[in-house]
Amino acid sequence: MVRVPWVTSIKEEETSPKQPKDDAEAPEVTIFPFDSRDGLIVKVQPPRDHADPHLDHVPCDIVLVIDVSGSMSANAPVPGDGGEQMGLSVLDLTKHAARTILETLGPQDRLGIVTFASEARTLQKLVPMDQANKKKAKENIEKMRTHDVTNLWHGITSGINLFEKDSASGGRVSAVMVLTDGMPNHMCPAQGYVPKLRSMGRLPAIINTFGFGYDLRSGLLKSIAEVSGGNYAFIPDAGMIGTVFVHAVANLQSTFASNAMLRLTYPPYLELRETTGQSVEKQDPVKLGSDKDAHLQLTISLANLQYGQSRDIYLRYANNHALANFLAVTGSGQEAEFPPIINAVLEYTSLDGGVQKVVSHRSILDTGSPTLSAAEKAYHISRSAIVELLSRVAPLRPSDDEHVPARNNAGSLATEVESLLSSIPANDPSVRSDPRCASLLEDLAGEDPKGQISLAFRKDFFARWGVHYLPSLANAHAKQICNSFKDPGPLMYGTDSPLFIRCRDRLDNAFDSLPAPKPSNRTTYRGRITMSSYNSSSAPCFAGNSTVVVVSGPSGDEKRTTKVSRLRGGVSVLTPRGPRKVVAVLKTRVRRETMCLVGKALLITPWHPVSTDGETWEFPARMSHHRVRYTGSIYSVLLERDVDADAHAVMVGGLWGVTLGHGLVTPAGRGDSPQDVRAHHFLGDYDAVLKSLSGLHRGAKGLVIGGGVVRDRRTGLMNGFKRVVVPASPRLMVKRAIGV
Known part of the structure; x- marks a missing residue:
């Protein structure tokens, strides 16, 4: 613990603080x-x-400090189930995120750009983002190319110097945003980063740090953020780049x-x-x-x-x-x-x-009076207890105030998670139904996509992933900021800030709508790249309001439509091979999920294969130019067993949509024909799907309640469905989910 402020105290004789006039x-x-x-x-x-309720964001001074060492040229596969390579590198996606930030800036904002490898290069000084400078900034972003080693210190100081050499930051919020995917290995300050930064006095801007991937010195990134008053965020894979950058800038723009x-x-x-x-x-x-x-x-x-x-x-x-x-x-x-x-x-x-x-x-x-409600009091006490526990993942090293991961403490900390879950005030029956308290319980005990604290402390995940992820989550809860769409706890922050929501939505739309970057790496992919694929969080499903064709009558010739959300086991539906009965319907809740609107009636996840004729299949991501953010329930369907893969599809929203367990588990095509996009090692395996569904909460008439998907931690491929995790009252939660 330090005993000196990280900023110089304001002296009364120099600047006398005053009560706000308004x-x-x-x-x-x-x-x-x-x-x-x-x-x-x-x-x-x-x-x-x-x-001004119409203000879209407060003016900002932003300096981007981007790692362009050689590892940034690594492939960034689509975060779908097959890990499809589109030829985009990590740097390509980072450049797209930079263009997203640029897109939301105006003449009242300024942007500077620094890259670093063996040394730092200032591509652009802090200049107002009028149309002429925006054009130059885009060109400068496009110029970024990967080089050799990682000189993080030179990158940070070069970014800070852009503020030091400029005195026109009044009236704007200032931030340096540092993204790196590795460990600094060149010209690190001998006394340590934190002592060296302290020796510089009051910094002209906060430093937000972003760590991408698993070969990180994440404790250092967190310490750099803390000493400057900034935030540390972990980006585990390409699918999180968009949401993490979007939320970081939205927080800055709503300061x-x-x-x-x-x-x-x-x-x-x-x-x-x-x-x-x-x-x-x-x-x-x-x-x-x-x-x-x-x-x-x-x-x-x-x-x-x-x-x-x-x-x-x-x-x-x-x-x-x-x-x-x-x-x-x-x-x-x-x-x-x-x-x-x-x-x-x-x-x-x-x-x-x-x-x-x-x-x-x-x-x-x-x-x-005034007093806090029992729920709010329990929430903040519990939130603080969670942050305290997570802070022990990477304790401070006294010699240089760098957080150092305690990689051997996973077992004892995992035990404490279980103890904390049962003892924190948020789990008291009188308050656990409060949305804020419930979000903390989901963070502690939940599974993907509801939260991953318990999972991150597991021995097989802690050293590779948990040591980077948990400090990022601790930062979000300590600073009370929403840092992505993923974890339920941080999603509670900013919900009462109309300005934050406006900023986030503008940035979201910009990320998804801007033209995709030109791929840097070689690939056989020839489809249209959609950036919403890199701003996504879920598995192939239909939105509940989409309509599906059901059949009845002795010969199955009586057809009508119903909403997918009303589909239940035993109902006959139309398939390319005639009527087939529904065995199960999987329902999963999502928040701000990226989905494609195909035609005028079908809202579907980007990687759920569809067909216009029941013979050739394609991903919605390659067919639709219309992306939406969807919050609600999405549905997948399992039909009766049939050896014919074409008997595993339903007519939904005017198109054929593939269903679970269709039997295609390898993507091989026939002769010169393209590979069948329906093929999936898990979703195509009828027995594996049925077995995984059998372990979930079940409602009436074949309705099954899921809590996301299970992925192989090594390959990232989907290999099962997760139970919905409800620490408070599972029975009540499931009843609500199935509409009982």
């Missing part, structure tokens, strides 16, 4: 003491939205204030302690004077605050006996020389560059 634009600071007298929560609540510092002053017998584990920017309390009764001051760095998203700090009293003894002697304590009052001062830099101050105070014995 109360509507001022954040609220409220202290909530607990009746139990063992802790409290300090809530910092920025305004819900900007004064309310920067350089936020919360200072709490209190009598020494309270001994307040933070509860979220080790972090580079944390400071020990300091005594304000030499007297034994001198007050203590705890300084908490909040860095950037976003519109509509609170920051909630749970603090415990480290010495309950001292507090109890004090109250025993003084009675209520209010008439004592040093009553148990906490003074809170929030200082921050507003968008206009002015330094503002908000002051609040409260006695810890005042537990009346």
Whole structure:
């Protein structure tokens, strides 16, 4: 733990913080003491939205610092089930993400570009993003080519220097965004990255770090982010590049204030302690004077605050006996020389560059109005406990304040996850139905796509994946930011920020809609590349509102349509080989899933094979130019067993859509004919599909409730379906899912 601030303190004689002139634009600071007298929560609540509700984003200064070492030329396969190669490299996708950011910037924003390999190159200084400079920026992004080794330090300092050499950042939010896929191996600072960055004084911008793949020094990336007030995010594969960049920039573009510092002053017998584990920017309390009764001051760095998203700090009293003894002697304590009052001062830099101050105070014995609900109190205590546990994945090394993964601690930490799940307040029956509390339980015990903490602590996953992923999740929960569409816990953040949602949706649409990059690597693929494929999270399915043709009558000649969501076992449906009965319908909930609108009626996942004639099959991703973000339930169908693969399809939305267990498990074509895109080693295997479905929650009439897919951790290929994980009340959850 460090004992010096990561930024220089603001001196009153240099810049005197002032109360905001407009109360509507001022954040609220409220202290909530607990009746139990063992802790409290300090809530910092920025305004819900900007004064201009039509503002699409706040002005930003962004410097992209991109790793162009040789490993960035590695293939980035489509995150579908076959790992199809489109010839795109990791750098190709990174360049596409950079163009996405560029697309959402305007003349009020500025962009700089730095690349690094053995040395750093400044491709573009910080310049306003008018049309002429945007054109140049696109050309500069396109120029990026891979080289040799990884000189991360030179890249970071070159990015920072673009701000240092420029004094026109007033009124804009500043950030350096660093993406790397490897370990720095050239010209690293001898004293360590964090000490060297501290020696530079107050940095002109936060540093957001992004680690791609598994050969990472992720602890270092997290430390670099923390020392600057930025965020660390892990990108395990190509499918997450889009969503991680989109959310990072959306958080930046919805910033309310920067350089936020919360200072709490209190009598020494309270001994307040933070509860979220080790972090580079944390400071020990300091005594304000030499007297034994001198007050203590705890300084908490909040860095950037976003519109509509609170920051909630749970603090415990480290010495309950001292507090109890004090109250025993003084009675209520209010008439004592040093009553148990906490003074809170929030200082921050507003968008206009002015330094503002908000002051609040409260006695810890005042537990009346305003109060927190039991669910919100349980949520923040539980959130802090999860962050504390995850912080132990990579403890700080005292010599240089770098997080170092504790690769041998997976077993003991996994045991603690089980213990934490049963003990945290969020799992209390009185509050576990609260959406925020439920999201934490899903993070702890859930499986893909609901959350992966328990999975990440498994011995076979921890060293390769968990040590990089868990610190990224801890960062999201500690900073209360939404960092992707994947994990249920972070998805709760930003939901009450209209500006964040507007920014995220604009960036989402830009990523999916921009022309795909030209592939750098050789490939046999000749189809149309769709970037929504790299911004996706689920398996082949139909949306529930799509209509399917069902048949009845003695000869099966009576046809009608019904919604896929109403399809059940025993119903006869039309196939290219005549009527066949439904055996099971798999229902899976998704959030913001990328889907294709084919024709006017079929909403389907991009890699679910369809056909216009029942003979030739194609992926929707190659047929449709219309992408949508879908939240709701998606459905897959299993028909009765038949050796004819063409008997395993349904007429849905005017096209034939393949169903599960069709019998094609290898993609070989016939003669000169192309490979059959329906082929899949798991989805085509009737027995494997049936066995996997049998292990899921089952409703009435063949309805089965799934919780995502199982993938081989080594190959990434789908090999099963996952049970929906509901830590609170599985029976109730399943009943809701099946509409009982």
